[in-house]
Amino acid sequence: MPLKRLIQQAFGVLRTLPGRLFLLSAGLLIVIFALQVTAGLPHIIELFRKVVRLAFLVSLVWLFGQAFLRGQRQWLWAVRRKLILSYVFLGLLPVALIVVFVLALGLVLYMNTATYMFQTGYQNIVDDMALVAETAAVEIGQNPASTADVLARKYSSRQSMYPAMSLAAIRRVSSDTFESAAAGPWRHLPAPSSIPAWLLNRPGGFKGTLALVSSGTADERLLIRAVVPSTDGLEFVVVDLPVDSEVIARLHDSTGARVDGITFGSAANNAAPLVAPQNAPPIGTQSGADARRPEVALFRRTVALMDYTDWSSGMPGRASISLDAPVGQIYDRMGSAQSGGAPFISSTYLSYFLLALAGLFFVIQASGFIGGVTLARRIPSAVHYLFYGTARIGQGDFTHRIPIGSNDQLGDLAGSFNNMSASIEHLRHVERDKLRLDEELQIARRIQRSLLP
8 A cells, every 4th residue: 555545544534533532532641641740640630531541442442443344345355365364363362362361370370479478488577576575575584683684685696687676675563554674776666665455465465567657758667576475474575677678688588579669558447557756767678770670560560468457456457568579589489498499490491491482382373374374375266266267268268277276175176167168168169060060051952952953
């Protein structure tokens, strides 16, 4: 198709109602996107953007439907194109559906596996803090006078692993009076000086996650806290570990998933996060090259849901944790956990194997498609020879023969057509001979009549 004609058809489509709707909605979407990037959108403009996006999608579907109806006679009239399209519909579409299904299933498995790996590594740290609190509570229960020494020793033993870990021992003097001692930095929060009422008579204490929000920057973070009472129920050991950059790096090394952000949703039962002081260290989820990662990538990013507890009331809430978890790192961590070392097949070699398998699948599918197109071209060629042969016979050329290019039914049909042409040609010869004899007999009769009147 010449370029000028193509441009004319494009302008002709854009002058229709769906074309104008497409131009208007596309222009509005570009303007709204520019406003969103520069100044942000108010709520009413956000609703308008959704309406414009819907109009844009409707215009696309409308234009596609019109293009299909207009071009139907041009690209479906030939038998060859019909056969090619039938092969596409019967061969490529099921393959595309299978590929989409496999990708969707793999994405679900990846998201569940990455979330499980992260939550397992996180729970191991929670259990580690609970173990520190439990051993400290046992030692303090045996000798309450050594509370400060026990806390300092516990902090020193884990300082290299968890630099931000903080400990506190709270002794219940009366129903509303407490005495406390602390060890560790306690930069994320002031050391607790009392135990909330919901935890005083709870057997086994508490281990889990608290929500923490910075008062100055509204930075949302998690806080691991373990509280274990002594055997007499008068001493409580509190161990805090803020989920900062060191803990995030440790989780990444053990699970392959890195925390990119934390969001506290609508808290259930009025569970509220704690408020950290303004000088608390930031969470440090992204830095350097990590901050330049793409926002959306298949088999790389997922979201984990985690429950947290309101420290003052004990009510539960839920936090959404954005994870950057490349599937190769998740596979390597799983292989290392199973074999106790390097995985049996590294993620790099596994990627090469999957790429080779996908390439083989593509070659097989391409070979099938090329073979189908070749067959689709041969069948209409035979039909075209038959059509041309009937046209020649209609013009009176009974000597025309159709080439037989195959031994299938089309070849038999071509042979039958040639036999029919030969029979018609023979009949024509017989008829011509009969006419010639009739003419000779008539001439003989005229001569006989002239000689013998």
